[in-house]
Every structure is written in C-alpha cells, then in structure tokens.
Amino acid sequence: MKTFDVYAHHPYAASGAESPTYVPTGKNKRRIQLGNIGVLTTLLTKLYGPKRLWLTEYGYQTTRPTTRRASVQLAKQRCT
16 A cells, blocks of 8 residues: 555444543554554554544444343443
8 A cells, every 4th residue: 555545444342341432452452442543643644644534433332122241331322
C-alpha cells in the first residue's frame, strides 16, 4: 500500500465488559480500540504522513432477553 486517501477502522468491542475507553493489554495489546486509537493515528502519520481516519462502524452487543453474556445492559448504555 503506497498511496491512499483515507483509512477506515471498525473498533468493535470484543466483549460486553469493554467500555469505549478500554485499552487492550496482554496478548491483545496490539488491538486498536477507541481507548487507544492514538496508537493507530500515530502509526499512520509516521508511515504515510497526515491521513484522515474514518471510524465507519462501532457498536456494542446489547443484552437480549435470552442471554446476558458478552453484552452491555440497557442501564449502562448511553446515547450521545
């Protein structure tokens, strides 16, 4: 990839326990989430100069009546 105008990234949470400020650690520390998006923008700038970064998709798994695992309960969700 030598030239491009925009880089798109989809920082979906891997589990319902991850908040928007979550920063991956351990074996997942290379994963880019909203909490460490600066790592990606710094690397893009270093390798390719200033580029636009589009977050084209983002979301959380919400709680369904049939299961509560890997989800964010309605009381913890906020719309902005």
